[in-house]
Amino acid sequence: MPLLQYRCPACGKAFEELVKNHGDKVLCPACGAEAERSWSGCMYSSTGKPPKKCSGKCSECSGCH
Numbered sequence: 001m002p003l004l005q006y007r008c009p010a011c012g013k014a015f016e017e018l019v020k021n022h023g024d025k026v027l028c029p030a031c032g033a034e035a036e037r038s039w040s041g042c043m044y045s046s047t048g049k050p051p052k053k054c055s056g057k058c059s060e061c062s063g064c065h
Contacts, residue, residue, distance in 0.1 A: 006035035014038060 007014045008028035015035075017026045026035045 005038040005040060007038040008033055008035045 001018055001020055002022065003016055003018050004022070004026075005014070005016055006026050006028075008031060010033035011028060011031045013028055013030045015029060017035075019026060027033065028035045
């Protein structure tokens with residue numbers, strides 16, 4: 001179960017959430033609106049090689065984890 005970073009587009013609150021799947025919908029703990037994933041920090045390839053170009057959406061390429 002990954003611990004992911006989120007940001008609420010409604011109130012701007014940044015928080016972390018432990019989710020079962022990367023695609024799970026997460027609600028903001030402050031206002032209850034649906035939060036968006038926050039992409040910060042380094043991304044690593046599952047093969048150990050640096051990704052050539054990462055969109056930040058693993059469901060599209062399945063290369064970054």
